[in-house]
Amino acid sequence: MNNTMESILINTAHALMADGKGLLAMDESSPTCNKRFAIYDIPQTPEKRRDYRELLVTAPGLSEYISGAILYEETVRQLTSTGEQFVDVLQKAGIIPGIKVDTGTVDLINFPGEKITEGLDGLRARLIDFASSGLRFAKWRGVFSIGEEIPTNQCIEANTQSLARYAALCQQAGLVPIVEPEVLMEGNHSLDESSEVSERVLNSLFYQLYKQRVLLEALILKPNMVLPGLDCTDQKSVEKTADATIECLKRSVPAAVPGIAFLSGGQEGELATERLNQMNLKYGSRLPWPVTFSFARAIQLPALECWKGEAENTVAAQTILLYKAKCNSLARKGQYVM
Numbered sequence: 609m610n611n612t613m614e615s616i617l618i619n620t621a622h623a624l625m626a627d628g629k630g631l632l633a634m635d636e637s638s639p640t641c642n643k644r645f646a647i648y649d650i651p652q653t654p655e656k657r658r659d660y661r662e663l664l665v666t667a668p669g670l671s672e673y674i675s676g677a678i679l680y681e682e683t684v685r686q687l688t689s690t691g692e693q694f695v696d697v698l699q700k701a702g703i704i705p706g707i708k709v710d711t712g713t714v715d716l717i718n719f720p721g722e723k724i725t726e727g728l729d730g731l732r733a734r735l736i737d738f739a740s741s742g743l744r745f746a747k748w749r750g751v752f753s754i755g756e757e758i759p760t761n762q763c764i765e766a767n768t769q770s771l772a773r774y775a776a777l778c779q780q781a782g783l784v785p786i787v788e789p790e791v792l793m794e795g796n797h798s799l800d801e802s803s804e805v806s807e808r809v810l811n812s813l814f815y816q817l818y819k820q821r822v823l824l825e826a827l828i829l830k831p832n833m834v835l836p837g838l839d840c841t842d843q844k845s846v847e848k849t850a851d852a853t854i855e856c857l858k859r860s861v862p863a864a865v866p867g868i869a870f871l872s873g874g875q876e877g878e879l880a881t882e883r884l885n886q887m888n889l890k891y892g893s894r895l896p897w898p899v900t901f902s903f904a905r906a907i908q909l910p911a912l913e914c915w916k917g918e919a920e921n922t923v924a925a926q927t928i929l930l931y932k933a934k935c936n937s938l939a940r941k942g943q944y945v946m
Protein backbone atom coordinates (compact mmCIF):
# COMPACT_ATOMS: atom_id res chain seq x y z
CA MET A 609 0.00 0.00 0.00
CA ASN A 610 1.49 3.40 -0.96
CA ASN A 611 1.39 6.58 1.13
CA THR A 612 -1.42 8.17 -0.86
CA MET A 613 -3.62 5.11 -0.38
CA GLU A 614 -2.77 5.07 3.32
CA SER A 615 -3.81 8.66 3.81
CA ILE A 616 -7.04 8.15 1.82
CA LEU A 617 -7.94 5.21 4.06
CA ILE A 618 -7.04 7.06 7.25
CA ASN A 619 -9.14 10.07 6.17
CA THR A 620 -12.11 7.81 5.41
CA ALA A 621 -11.80 6.10 8.79
CA HIS A 622 -11.79 9.49 10.54
CA ALA A 623 -14.73 10.71 8.47
CA LEU A 624 -16.69 7.61 9.55
CA MET A 625 -15.96 8.54 13.17
CA ALA A 626 -16.95 12.23 12.68
CA ASP A 627 -18.00 14.02 15.82
CA GLY A 628 -21.60 13.32 16.82
CA LYS A 629 -22.11 10.74 14.08
CA GLY A 630 -22.28 6.98 13.78
CA LEU A 631 -22.98 4.31 11.18
CA LEU A 632 -26.27 2.92 9.96
CA ALA A 633 -25.97 -0.84 9.45
CA MET A 634 -28.55 -1.68 6.78
CA ASP A 635 -26.73 -4.75 5.51
CA GLU A 636 -29.05 -7.51 6.68
CA SER A 637 -28.76 -10.49 4.37
CA SER A 638 -31.96 -11.28 2.45
CA PRO A 639 -32.92 -14.15 4.81
CA THR A 640 -32.44 -11.91 7.87
CA CYS A 641 -34.32 -9.01 6.28
CA ASN A 642 -37.11 -11.41 5.31
CA LYS A 643 -37.35 -12.67 8.90
CA ARG A 644 -37.86 -9.08 10.10
CA PHE A 645 -40.40 -8.40 7.33
CA ALA A 646 -42.33 -11.57 8.26
CA ILE A 647 -43.06 -10.15 11.75
CA TYR A 648 -45.10 -7.33 10.14
CA ASP A 649 -46.52 -9.39 7.26
CA ILE A 650 -44.46 -7.43 4.74
CA PRO A 651 -44.02 -9.36 1.45
CA GLN A 652 -40.52 -10.88 1.36
CA THR A 653 -39.57 -9.78 -2.15
CA PRO A 654 -36.55 -7.99 -3.67
CA GLU A 655 -38.84 -5.04 -4.54
CA LYS A 656 -40.02 -4.62 -0.93
CA ARG A 657 -36.47 -4.86 0.35
CA ARG A 658 -35.54 -2.21 -2.21
CA ASP A 659 -38.44 0.05 -1.10
CA TYR A 660 -37.43 -0.33 2.53
CA ARG A 661 -33.77 0.45 1.90
CA GLU A 662 -34.81 3.42 -0.24
CA LEU A 663 -36.90 4.73 2.66
CA LEU A 664 -33.79 4.54 4.87
CA VAL A 665 -31.29 6.24 2.56
CA THR A 666 -33.66 9.02 1.48
CA ALA A 667 -34.70 10.05 4.99
CA PRO A 668 -34.18 13.85 4.81
CA GLY A 669 -31.35 15.15 6.98
CA LEU A 670 -29.99 11.68 7.87
CA SER A 671 -26.39 12.83 7.33
CA GLU A 672 -26.63 15.10 10.35
CA TYR A 673 -26.36 11.95 12.50
CA ILE A 674 -25.03 9.25 10.16
CA SER A 675 -21.52 9.27 8.70
CA GLY A 676 -21.70 6.01 6.77
CA ALA A 677 -24.21 3.35 5.74
CA ILE A 678 -23.39 -0.35 5.33
CA LEU A 679 -25.27 -1.83 2.38
CA TYR A 680 -26.02 -5.43 1.46
CA GLU A 681 -24.78 -6.52 -1.97
CA GLU A 682 -28.34 -6.88 -3.29
CA THR A 683 -28.96 -3.18 -2.55
CA VAL A 684 -25.80 -2.11 -4.37
CA ARG A 685 -27.07 -3.90 -7.49
CA GLN A 686 -30.58 -2.42 -7.25
CA LEU A 687 -31.81 0.99 -8.43
CA THR A 688 -34.10 3.25 -6.40
CA SER A 689 -37.62 3.95 -7.68
CA THR A 690 -36.23 7.05 -9.41
CA GLY A 691 -33.61 4.97 -11.24
CA GLU A 692 -30.60 5.97 -9.16
CA GLN A 693 -27.82 3.82 -7.70
CA PHE A 694 -28.03 3.58 -3.90
CA VAL A 695 -24.32 4.45 -3.73
CA ASP A 696 -25.00 7.72 -5.60
CA VAL A 697 -27.96 8.61 -3.39
CA LEU A 698 -25.81 8.17 -0.29
CA GLN A 699 -22.89 10.13 -1.74
CA LYS A 700 -25.19 13.01 -2.70
CA ALA A 701 -26.62 12.99 0.82
CA GLY A 702 -23.10 13.24 2.32
CA ILE A 703 -23.11 9.70 3.70
CA ILE A 704 -20.16 7.39 3.01
CA PRO A 705 -21.32 4.16 1.32
CA GLY A 706 -19.96 0.81 2.50
CA ILE A 707 -20.81 -2.86 2.03
CA LYS A 708 -20.95 -6.14 3.92
CA VAL A 709 -18.59 -8.53 2.15
CA ASP A 710 -18.63 -11.73 4.17
CA THR A 711 -21.01 -14.38 2.85
CA GLY A 712 -22.31 -15.50 6.22
CA THR A 713 -21.54 -18.21 8.74
CA VAL A 714 -21.46 -22.02 8.53
CA ASP A 715 -20.77 -24.69 11.15
CA LEU A 716 -17.10 -24.98 12.12
CA ILE A 717 -16.31 -28.62 11.40
CA ASN A 718 -15.29 -30.64 14.52
CA PHE A 719 -16.42 -27.85 16.84
CA PRO A 720 -20.11 -28.34 17.72
CA GLY A 721 -21.98 -25.12 18.43
CA GLU A 722 -19.37 -22.91 16.77
CA LYS A 723 -19.38 -21.04 13.47
CA ILE A 724 -16.88 -19.83 10.92
CA THR A 725 -17.53 -16.92 8.57
CA GLU A 726 -17.01 -17.51 4.84
CA GLY A 727 -16.24 -15.20 1.94
CA LEU A 728 -12.47 -15.04 1.47
CA ASP A 729 -12.49 -16.96 -1.82
CA GLY A 730 -12.70 -14.47 -4.67
CA LEU A 731 -12.82 -11.54 -2.26
CA ARG A 732 -9.89 -9.70 -3.85
CA ALA A 733 -11.73 -9.30 -7.17
CA ARG A 734 -15.03 -8.43 -5.48
CA LEU A 735 -13.36 -5.69 -3.45
CA ILE A 736 -11.82 -4.14 -6.57
CA ASP A 737 -15.27 -4.16 -8.15
CA PHE A 738 -16.87 -2.59 -5.06
CA ALA A 739 -14.21 0.12 -4.82
CA SER A 740 -14.78 1.03 -8.47
CA SER A 741 -18.53 1.30 -7.76
CA GLY A 742 -17.82 4.07 -5.24
CA LEU A 743 -17.93 2.01 -2.04
CA ARG A 744 -15.36 3.19 0.48
CA PHE A 745 -15.48 0.71 3.30
CA ALA A 746 -16.40 -2.93 3.86
CA LYS A 747 -17.60 -5.03 6.78
CA TRP A 748 -16.97 -8.63 7.85
CA ARG A 749 -18.60 -10.27 10.88
CA GLY A 750 -17.24 -13.19 12.87
CA VAL A 751 -19.44 -14.67 15.63
CA PHE A 752 -18.58 -16.31 18.95
CA SER A 753 -21.11 -18.11 21.16
CA ILE A 754 -20.60 -18.49 24.89
CA GLY A 755 -21.53 -21.89 26.34
CA GLU A 756 -20.16 -25.06 27.88
CA GLU A 757 -16.45 -25.08 26.88
CA ILE A 758 -17.02 -22.55 24.08
CA PRO A 759 -15.75 -20.50 22.42
CA THR A 760 -12.74 -22.71 21.84
CA ASN A 761 -9.36 -21.19 21.07
CA GLN A 762 -9.55 -22.89 17.67
CA CYS A 763 -12.80 -21.07 16.81
CA ILE A 764 -11.38 -17.76 18.00
CA GLU A 765 -8.19 -18.24 16.04
CA ALA A 766 -9.91 -19.33 12.82
CA ASN A 767 -12.35 -16.42 12.86
CA THR A 768 -9.89 -13.73 13.86
CA GLN A 769 -7.44 -14.92 11.24
CA SER A 770 -10.18 -14.60 8.60
CA LEU A 771 -11.01 -11.11 9.89
CA ALA A 772 -7.36 -10.11 9.58
CA ARG A 773 -7.01 -11.55 6.07
CA TYR A 774 -10.17 -9.76 4.94
CA ALA A 775 -8.91 -6.50 6.52
CA ALA A 776 -5.59 -6.76 4.67
CA LEU A 777 -7.41 -7.37 1.37
CA CYS A 778 -9.71 -4.39 1.99
CA GLN A 779 -6.88 -1.98 2.61
CA GLN A 780 -5.08 -3.22 -0.48
CA ALA A 781 -8.22 -2.50 -2.53
CA GLY A 782 -8.68 0.99 -1.03
CA LEU A 783 -11.56 0.14 1.33
CA VAL A 784 -11.54 0.75 5.08
CA PRO A 785 -12.25 -2.52 6.91
CA ILE A 786 -14.97 -2.48 9.55
CA VAL A 787 -13.78 -5.41 11.61
CA GLU A 788 -16.71 -7.00 13.47
CA PRO A 789 -16.02 -9.70 16.06
CA GLU A 790 -19.39 -10.34 17.72
CA VAL A 791 -19.66 -12.22 21.01
CA LEU A 792 -23.32 -13.21 20.92
CA MET A 793 -25.84 -12.38 23.66
CA GLU A 794 -27.73 -15.68 23.46
CA GLY A 795 -27.19 -17.75 26.62
CA ASN A 796 -27.21 -17.39 30.38
CA HIS A 797 -23.59 -16.31 30.81
CA SER A 798 -22.67 -13.61 33.32
CA LEU A 799 -21.24 -10.15 32.67
CA ASP A 800 -17.84 -11.43 33.83
CA GLU A 801 -17.95 -14.34 31.38
CA SER A 802 -18.87 -11.98 28.55
CA SER A 803 -15.98 -9.76 29.53
CA GLU A 804 -13.51 -12.64 29.67
CA VAL A 805 -14.56 -13.99 26.26
CA SER A 806 -14.65 -10.54 24.64
CA GLU A 807 -11.13 -9.89 25.87
CA ARG A 808 -9.86 -13.23 24.54
CA VAL A 809 -11.43 -12.53 21.16
CA LEU A 810 -10.07 -8.97 20.91
CA ASN A 811 -6.58 -10.02 21.98
CA SER A 812 -6.53 -12.72 19.32
CA LEU A 813 -7.95 -10.29 16.75
CA PHE A 814 -5.28 -7.64 17.25
CA TYR A 815 -2.56 -10.28 17.25
CA GLN A 816 -3.84 -11.58 13.90
CA LEU A 817 -4.18 -8.05 12.48
CA TYR A 818 -0.58 -7.44 13.49
CA LYS A 819 0.56 -10.71 11.91
CA GLN A 820 -1.21 -9.86 8.63
CA ARG A 821 0.39 -6.37 8.68
CA VAL A 822 -2.92 -4.55 8.70
CA LEU A 823 -2.63 -0.80 9.21
CA LEU A 824 -4.40 -0.19 12.53
CA GLU A 825 -4.79 3.52 11.76
CA ALA A 826 -7.02 2.64 8.81
CA LEU A 827 -9.69 0.37 10.27
CA ILE A 828 -12.77 0.67 12.47
CA LEU A 829 -13.51 -1.91 15.16
CA LYS A 830 -17.17 -2.95 15.44
CA PRO A 831 -17.46 -4.99 18.64
CA ASN A 832 -20.26 -6.12 20.91
CA MET A 833 -20.83 -4.30 24.16
CA VAL A 834 -19.87 -6.44 27.18
CA LEU A 835 -23.23 -7.64 28.52
CA PRO A 836 -24.70 -10.53 30.49
CA GLY A 837 -26.42 -13.19 28.33
CA LEU A 838 -30.07 -12.61 27.45
CA ASP A 839 -31.11 -15.48 29.80
CA CYS A 840 -28.81 -14.49 32.67
CA THR A 841 -30.85 -13.78 35.81
CA ASP A 842 -28.30 -11.22 37.00
CA GLN A 843 -28.82 -8.38 34.51
CA LYS A 844 -26.61 -5.41 35.36
CA SER A 845 -27.20 -1.65 35.45
CA VAL A 846 -26.34 0.62 32.53
CA GLU A 847 -23.39 1.93 34.57
CA LYS A 848 -21.96 -1.56 35.25
CA THR A 849 -22.22 -2.70 31.63
CA ALA A 850 -20.68 0.55 30.35
CA ASP A 851 -17.80 0.16 32.85
CA ALA A 852 -17.22 -3.49 31.88
CA THR A 853 -17.26 -2.64 28.18
CA ILE A 854 -14.77 0.20 28.49
CA GLU A 855 -12.49 -1.80 30.78
CA CYS A 856 -12.41 -4.69 28.31
CA LEU A 857 -11.75 -2.42 25.32
CA LYS A 858 -9.03 -0.46 27.11
CA ARG A 859 -7.23 -3.73 27.83
CA SER A 860 -7.37 -5.00 24.27
CA VAL A 861 -7.70 -2.26 21.63
CA PRO A 862 -4.53 -0.36 20.64
CA ALA A 863 -4.71 3.42 20.77
CA ALA A 864 -3.75 3.58 17.08
CA VAL A 865 -7.26 2.42 16.09
CA PRO A 866 -9.20 5.51 14.91
CA GLY A 867 -12.55 4.46 16.32
CA ILE A 868 -14.92 1.93 17.80
CA ALA A 869 -18.51 1.61 16.52
CA PHE A 870 -20.68 -0.84 18.46
CA LEU A 871 -23.16 -3.30 17.04
CA SER A 872 -26.45 -3.47 18.98
CA GLY A 873 -26.68 -7.29 18.86
CA GLY A 874 -30.34 -7.64 19.81
CA GLN A 875 -30.28 -5.36 22.86
CA GLU A 876 -33.45 -3.41 23.40
CA GLY A 877 -32.90 -0.22 21.36
CA GLU A 878 -33.33 2.20 24.24
CA LEU A 879 -30.80 0.30 26.38
CA ALA A 880 -28.22 0.28 23.59
CA THR A 881 -28.52 4.07 23.40
CA GLU A 882 -28.30 4.52 27.18
CA ARG A 883 -25.24 2.29 27.43
CA LEU A 884 -23.44 4.15 24.65
CA ASN A 885 -24.39 7.43 26.29
CA GLN A 886 -23.04 6.31 29.65
CA MET A 887 -19.69 5.34 28.11
CA ASN A 888 -19.31 8.76 26.51
CA LEU A 889 -20.63 10.64 29.52
CA LYS A 890 -18.29 8.95 31.99
CA TYR A 891 -15.18 8.34 29.89
CA GLY A 892 -15.62 10.46 26.73
CA SER A 893 -12.49 12.39 25.83
CA ARG A 894 -10.31 10.37 28.25
CA LEU A 895 -10.53 7.37 25.93
CA PRO A 896 -7.82 6.75 23.32
CA TRP A 897 -10.46 6.32 20.59
CA PRO A 898 -13.97 7.74 19.99
CA VAL A 899 -16.83 5.31 20.66
CA THR A 900 -19.99 5.45 18.58
CA PHE A 901 -22.71 3.25 17.09
CA SER A 902 -23.03 1.06 14.04
CA PHE A 903 -26.49 -0.22 14.86
CA ALA A 904 -28.99 -2.05 12.70
CA ARG A 905 -31.84 -3.20 14.94
CA ALA A 906 -31.43 -0.49 17.61
CA ILE A 907 -31.97 2.23 14.99
CA GLN A 908 -34.18 0.61 12.40
CA LEU A 909 -36.76 -1.56 14.13
CA PRO A 910 -39.22 1.19 15.22
CA ALA A 911 -39.15 2.61 11.67
CA LEU A 912 -39.79 -0.84 10.16
CA GLU A 913 -42.68 -1.40 12.55
CA CYS A 914 -44.22 1.93 11.51
CA TRP A 915 -43.71 1.34 7.77
CA LYS A 916 -45.26 -2.15 7.62
CA GLY A 917 -44.56 -2.25 3.89
CA GLU A 918 -47.08 0.53 3.08
CA ALA A 919 -46.03 3.50 0.93
CA GLU A 920 -48.38 5.79 2.86
CA ASN A 921 -46.33 5.18 6.04
CA THR A 922 -42.97 6.10 4.48
CA VAL A 923 -42.75 9.67 5.77
CA ALA A 924 -43.78 8.68 9.30
CA ALA A 925 -41.24 5.82 9.28
CA GLN A 926 -38.50 8.21 8.13
CA THR A 927 -39.38 10.59 10.97
CA ILE A 928 -38.96 7.75 13.46
CA LEU A 929 -35.68 6.68 11.87
CA LEU A 930 -34.33 10.22 12.18
CA TYR A 931 -35.44 10.41 15.79
CA LYS A 932 -33.58 7.18 16.64
CA ALA A 933 -30.51 8.36 14.73
CA LYS A 934 -30.62 11.65 16.65
CA CYS A 935 -30.88 9.87 20.03
CA ASN A 936 -27.81 7.79 19.20
CA SER A 937 -25.96 10.83 17.91
CA LEU A 938 -26.59 12.47 21.30
CA ALA A 939 -25.38 9.28 23.02
CA ARG A 940 -22.23 9.48 20.92
CA LYS A 941 -21.62 12.83 22.67
CA GLY A 942 -22.79 11.70 26.12
CA GLN A 943 -25.73 14.11 25.87
CA TYR A 944 -28.68 11.74 25.57
CA VAL A 945 -31.48 12.24 28.07
CA MET A 946 -34.36 9.75 28.02
Ligand code: 13P
Binds near residue numbers: 902
Ligand atom coordinates in the same frame (compact mmCIF):
# COMPACT_ATOMS: atom_id res chain seq x y z
P1 13P B 1 -27.30 -5.08 15.06
O1 13P B 1 -27.03 -3.66 15.50
O2 13P B 1 -28.75 -5.36 14.82
O3 13P B 1 -26.61 -6.08 15.92
O4 13P B 1 -26.63 -5.24 13.64
C1 13P B 1 -25.35 -4.80 13.44
C2 13P B 1 -24.72 -5.58 12.38
O5 13P B 1 -24.17 -5.04 11.46
C3 13P B 1 -24.72 -7.05 12.51
O6 13P B 1 -23.77 -7.60 11.66
